[in-house]
Amino acid sequence: MKNRIVVMASGEGTTFQEIYNACSHNRINAEVVALISDRLDSGAVTRAGKMNISVIHYSLSNKYMIIEEIKKLKPDLIALAGFLKILPEEFIDNFPGKIVxxxxxxxxxxxxxxxxxxxxxxxxxxxxxxxxxxxxxxxxxxxxxxxxxxxxxxxxxxxxxxxxxxxxxxxxxxxxxxxxxxxxxxxxxxxxxxxxxxxx
Known part of the structure; x- marks a missing residue:
């Protein structure tokens, strides 16, 4: 059974792409199940569309909703990939040892x-x-x-x-x-x- 990764990115998405490619070629025994981005016009979001990966929009005003959405995805790991927002303590505390x-x-x-x-x-x-x-x-x-x-x-x-x-x-x-x-x-x-x- 494959692990589940959520990626968080703000920019062009090159690191996001590398993680996705590594999963696709079994360098990582996992699948990327969602992208979280604070910029819906970012290159990362464009890439997610081409990969058919769901996108969740991040903002401080909806942080509690995002936490619940991520919990539903049951990620084994959350990978920051050029995500430029500082995560609030409430977010980090909900996923101890799972954010890299x-x-x-x-x-x-x-x-x-x-x-x-x-x-x-x-x-x-x-x-x-x-x-x-x-x-x-x-x-x-x-x-x-x-x-x-x-x-x-x-x-x-x-x-x-x-x-x-x-x-x-x-x-x-x-x-x-x-x-x-x-x-x-x-x-x-x-x-x-x-x-x-x-x-x-």
């Missing part, structure tokens, strides 16, 4: 309020660090803080721009996210010092 996110830095560095998109890589470049990367983590009440599932490093080189760092991080981020989602669905785990530790 990807962030384009090595958390806890360059995370938190305002640290999304190109802003992250501008901060990376300004800091002078020689190494950055991406992080897959469980979502808790604090922004970019939950237990870390996986990380991968990429170098920062002298000729870099924020855009070139972003491209290099993105090239490893999607594969890492797919592997992390698969592991979360296939293996038992414990939380040790804010890290997800999978059981053999």
């Amino acid at each position: 996110n990807t962030h384009p830095s090595l958390l806890p560095c360059f995370g938190g309020k305002g640290m999304y998109g190109i802003n992250v890589q501008k901060a990376v470049l300004k800091s002078g660090t020689k190494v950055t990367g991406c992080t897959i983590h469980l979502v808790d009440r604090d922004v970019d803080h939950g237990p870390i599932i996986a990380q991968e490093t990429v170098p920062v080189i002298p000729s870099d721009t924020p855009e070139s760092i972003q491209e290099r991080v993105h090239s490893v981020e999607l594969g890492l996210y797919i592997d992390a989602i698969s592991s979360m669905l296939n293996f038992d785990y414990t939380i040790v010092e804010n890290r997800v530790k999978f059981k053999n």
Whole structure:
């Protein structure tokens, strides 16, 4: 029996597409059962239409209705895929240990309020660090803080721009996210010092 994934996205939907493709090609033993988006004119919503996946419109005013709709879907995992709204505590508390996110830095560095998109890589470049990367983590009440599932490093080189760092991080981020989602669905785990530790 396949697992059930709900994806939340705000933008073009490239990560959403990768998750869908991974499910279709059995890299993830799951099916995407719904897309939640705060922007009905987004590329992600357009992609969902082509995939014949139902779309739920997200706004703070209907958060309780959305929580109930998601519960009806019985997801095994909720994957944030470029979702730019900060989830309210009530939402997170209803799905403990089931919400995963990807962030384009090595958390806890360059995370938190305002640290999304190109802003992250501008901060990376300004800091002078020689190494950055991406992080897959469980979502808790604090922004970019939950237990870390996986990380991968990429170098920062002298000729870099924020855009070139972003491209290099993105090239490893999607594969890492797919592997992390698969592991979360296939293996038992414990939380040790804010890290997800999978059981053999």
